[in-house]
Amino acid sequence: MAYIINDECIMCDACLVACPEKAITAADPKYIIDPDLCSDCAECAEVCPVEACVPEEE
Numbered sequence: 001m002a003y004i005i006n007d008e009c010i011m012c013d014a015c016l017v018a019c020p021e022k023a024i025t026a027a028d029p030k031y032i033i034d035p036d037l038c039s040d041c042a043e044c045a046e047v048c049p050v051e052a053c054v055p056e057e058e
Contacts, residue, residue: 015044
């Protein structure tokens with residue numbers, strides 16, 4: 001299950017730097033995670049100061 005970034009995102013770069021798969025890219029108005037690249041490691045969720053990185057609901 002891939003992670004997603006919800007509307008709480010403040011584009012602080014924390015998740016972008018932390019992602020070992022480079023699955024996160026800048027979009028407007030928040031970052032997005034490529035589900036094909038996301039390895040479900042949760043590094044983004046661990047560093048996000050506003051808890052915007054969450055597991056995608058099935």
